[in-house]
Amino acid sequence: MTAFRDLRHYLEHLTEALGEDEVRRVEGAHWDLEIGGITELLAEREGPALLFDDIPGYPSGFRVFTNFMGTPARSAVALGLPADTPKLDIVRAWKDISRDLRMIPPVEVADGPVLENVIEGEAVDVTMFPAPRWHDGDGGRYIGTSCMVVTRDPDTGWVNAGTYRVSVHGKDRLSVWFLGNRHARAIAHKYWERGRNCPIAVVVGQDPILSTAAAMSAPEGVSEYDLAGGLRGQGVEVLPAPGTDLPVPARAEIVLVGEMPPPEEESVLEGPFGEWTGYYTHSGQEPVVRVRRILHRDDPIILGAPPMLPTIPAGDQAVPLYSATVTWDHLEQAGVQNVQGVWAYARQLMMVVSIKQTGAGDAMHALLAAASRKRTGGMERYLVAVDEDIDITDINHVLWALFTRVDPAESIHVLRSPTTAIDPRLSPAKREAGDLSMGIVLVDACKPFAWKDQYPRANRVDEGYRAELRARWKGVLPL
Template sequence: MRAFIERARADGDLVELEGADWNLEIGVLTEWQASLTDGPVLLFDRVKGYAAGYRIATNLYTSHRRAALALALPGEAPRLEQVRLWRERERNLQLIPPREVTTGPLLEHVTTGDKVDLLALPVPQWHEHDGGRYLGTGCMVVTRDPDDGWVNLGTERGQVHDGQTLTIYLSPGRHTAMIRQKYWERGEACPVAIICGQEPLLWAASNFPIPWGVSEYDYAGGLRGAPVDVVKGPTTGLPLPATAELAVEGLMLPPGTKPDLPEGPFGEWTGYYHPSKPQPPVKVTSILHRDKPILQGTPPLLTPLDYALGRHIRRSAVTWDILDRDFPGVRGVWFMEGGTPYGGVIVAIEQKWAGEAMQVALKVASSYSTAYLLRWIIVVDEDIDPTDWHQVSWALNTRCEPADSIQIVNQLWGSPIDPRLSPEKRAAGDYTHSTAIVLACKPYHWKAQFPRTICTSPALLESIKNKWRSHFE
């Protein structure tokens, strides 16, 4: 992460601020700058009430160019080309397990036992109506499956309650929640580590839906072409990234061991506060950090680009790959930016048979990698660039007949943080939702008779551009 920050500094894409208050000021400054199309990385030092050297970096990946660079993609390439390049990387990826080492920057400062103090860290209150200070969500939560021993990394939110106590909110269906439940069913506490500040590709791996049983460490190793160096946590034995900025180890106590603690509300990626409910505490057992640590601050915000690292690019590429196995006519996939990182996907296809457009949409709706809180699936023709909302809007307004082009699918995978859940469904623990499938493509059975578009053919356009190009340069 430090190398990425230095790249931003060299590019003139970094603003350093001193004296900001952890209580809302850092969060509001982050939101303000993230709302700009090309807002800079922010690096806070001398946070109010804290000595110099305990720093916070925000807005690391909130521009398209920085997100692409962090994923080792060409920053100025068209978005659909970035998706194609990521597809190639995924297709050729070989898992590389982490490499355990005995030393690393993370071990420069280690505190264990009664000496640990979370309040010695400048943990912000990010949003105006948050229920407290949150160490996440620019973090990775590390757990180990007690049966098979594989290590999972997930991106969760962690609320600080006092110097030695956290709560971690886990959404149902997530791998971290499933692993924790295994320990609890045995009457055991679940060892956990929260990593704050890690190299970009490793954090990208932690917030992506990797299949059950595959470690995000192995996936990240494949992305970077080399193993991730890890050190053994002094109190949990969990593998921790050797170059991480900060790690907090602890035990997720089984329900009833100690009284549950209030959790939330917290401003979530849906653009609304999620109230949650009381959660079992996490007893902190150690804090490790580098010299002059930098906490990665990545609060969910209602901004033009998903707060997570290029998730729209990565999810688009994986979805395209899933569809390609059954539908050779797919010409592009794009998860809409802005609003939420999950809400809608656009698929461009060259229709080969009647009903293919609906089959494509149902495949998207049923995949683990794509289904979570997905509200809209829009299918367009191959002449539409799914990354260009102008073109997609044209297709919606001219090729979609709402009476017969929109279908609703119910009982799909949702989440308690869904703001549209009715009070009755929430009380019943029913977090499912519906998805709208919108076929904004020419009807297959008469697409040959569909009116011709007024757009100039590519060949004619290119020939005339070449003849007159010099007059516009």
Template sequence: MHTVAYKDLREFIALVEEAGSLRRIAGASALHEIGAITEVAAGMPDPPALLFDKIPGFAHGFRVFSNATTSLQRAALALGFDAETTPLEALKAWKSRRNELKPIPPRVVKDAPFLEHTSWGADVDLRQYPAPHWHKLDGGPYIGSGSLIITRDPDSGWINAAIYRVQVHGHNKVTIQFDHTGRHGSMIARKYWEKGKSCPVAIVNGQDPALFIAGFEYLPAEQSEYDFAGSIKGFPIDVVDGPVTGLPIPAGAEIVLEGELLPLSMESLSEGPFGEFTGYYAADAKPAPVMVVQASYHRTDPILFGSPPLKPPRFHFGLPFRAATLWSGLEQLGVTDVTGVWQHVSQLMTVVSLKQRYAGHAKRAALIAAANSYMGRIVVVVDDDIDPSNLADVMWAVTTRAEPSEQVDIVRNAWSSALDPRIPLASKQVGLTSHSKMIIDACRPFDQLESYPKTTALSIKDAQATFAKWGRFLQK
């Protein structure tokens, strides 16, 4: 059975440091500086992971970890495989593994390190944790930019553990923002509220990267993120029953908050604004449900896991996991000879490469990709000699193979989100959050495959073989 090499966030950080990819930063302020350094580092050609310590105004040993999986190598490390290959081959390896994953249910244990330090009721003070004010125009400090929000469906008992943002409001209150009412966490909370009850919630700040990936995935309802993370790791996730809520909490967590999410009719607080993954503020502050924190727990010298949305192309992951899901979906729907799928600009642009077998082959793939590209406005289809992960290669195909008057199509009223900065506020307020998508067929015309001018460039296979033989002389 495949297994990853880490059990919790601390072991992952140790692996990152061993690989030479960790930078330790002392003395940076939680007010804007940690966020600014995180953004600058994420924009570097080989973005390092960051561990912030000695944060002014907070107890020594309280730390923040950011840019955990922003590089290809660390994203692959989180999945437990070697990334010493091309980006597309790494994604292909993940696609193959993902298709074969078997759920591994969590294992209940009796104790957890995060119970070393506990606060209850009136003693809870969230201000002890160095929650960063990530962007200058954010509405406040966010303890949850990469946090796992755990809820239980009151009808089926299904546990949902997904990523939602969490803003701190004073010593014992936070708000949870669910993005939209179709998210599983929101649907579960409303089931409690409709019965006149508060929703029990546990917030995990400092889970291991396999759980971060699982929480980021769009898993179907009733599927467990714990089972998915266990299948990534090759062994069960250890969980402990929360003392207040009884919810299963990862035993390896760093910081945990337990409490109740109140109905909006009972209490709300102004949440946001918050910088989004598009690189814009999508909305002003608005009312959000309040969680009253009844207990907080943390390990000795706790590490807050931060993964703030940043201006593209900076993204949470150096490997576009959802592109692998889309690639598998194309194959399952019978689109043959897909040689690669990639997403650029933080998933807002999807590229599909394929070997054309018939007229309309490229358009068929493009329409399916467009229908399943969340918020993406641009879908490009290229021939199999183009590496879809290489944006320069893709744009070469667009500028030399696509005739705009013949190979560009617009699909209207397609899947988007209120996070889209281009959708007018008035439309968002009435739930109109669709937009158009541009499809660019950057393939050689099917009837000209044989007669189209030959390229001077090495084939992908030849380029890889050349690098394998001579690459060590080209790198430092």
């Protein structure tokens, strides 16, 4: 994979790989709803990446970058693959790389662009940055939507870098919402139990491989920096945030450094926030970050990935691609034969597995194996198996299989599985009882194996003739 030096290197490479129109510069949009609204409207059409500048009330050059991985082509470029890589080949390449991944630790350096501006003491003011209010129901301005929250385990020294939502609550105050089973919360509790505040750094604006690694959530004891180094093929350059032993990317855009006291000492009302499910699902008293230092580059860029309806292509497609990748790898490790591919829809609410049937029960084997991979706290809701003739990267093909190859009386099965606290379908009673369980649906949308060779023949133009037509009619037909 291409080792992008930083977010700016990636931004430049986007235009080189996909053309000048791939990044649209928008001047004068307001931080209050306009940036979020424009981002959503263009994401609905898989439009360009957006670089907002000249934001009212802020100096020119204080920018916001959105939709940075909002199309398969941009995702391919972000992951160091050719821009024209077919969608399923992106997942296949990532699966192959991840399976043989060698962790590469970060490289500590003495200096970096993030130290171009260091603000301390009374001068600290997080409101100097144009953090957007993304949705009209949001309870505040969220500077962290594709950020990295860096903490260090006080016992082992393990450095965790995860993605959490971060809101601005004043000149020197942020809030962070950790889901209950996340590593950063467990690390913070170790400090709190010893009567100490938890050192913390919020990184806003990093290269796409770092963003991807932070969203992947490495196993306990494995640093996302090491994971990112493995994906990049070289160690991430880091430096200790002044006054701490927390490593932060030397070429990050913005780093907010501080400490997090126990919630009983200080907390703040966080939320609501329009989450990726498409609903406002959480608001409550959450921990604060007391910001002690601000580090930022000249002309800093906030990297924004505001959650939108899950049916809209995400501003950052790393999550569904990663979910498809690990599901595909899990199926092969579980002994599922002839897996042709895995694809995710609505982020990962629906996972579709393509198999080449060689025996009765192959489809159900694949579905049960996929269900067994479902991680605790995940929201995979529908698991679908289809035959190899279905293009699983095209929702219309998947729907065709669902509508014509499924007998609802025989092909659909429901199981119970853990879900996450932001699941909008959890009833108030279940939330109160701490019951985070939900049904998941297994759908066998394959031709019945016993008579698949007798299944009516499809009338779709086959791939060979499609290629001939495209070659002959280049000016008329899409590639």
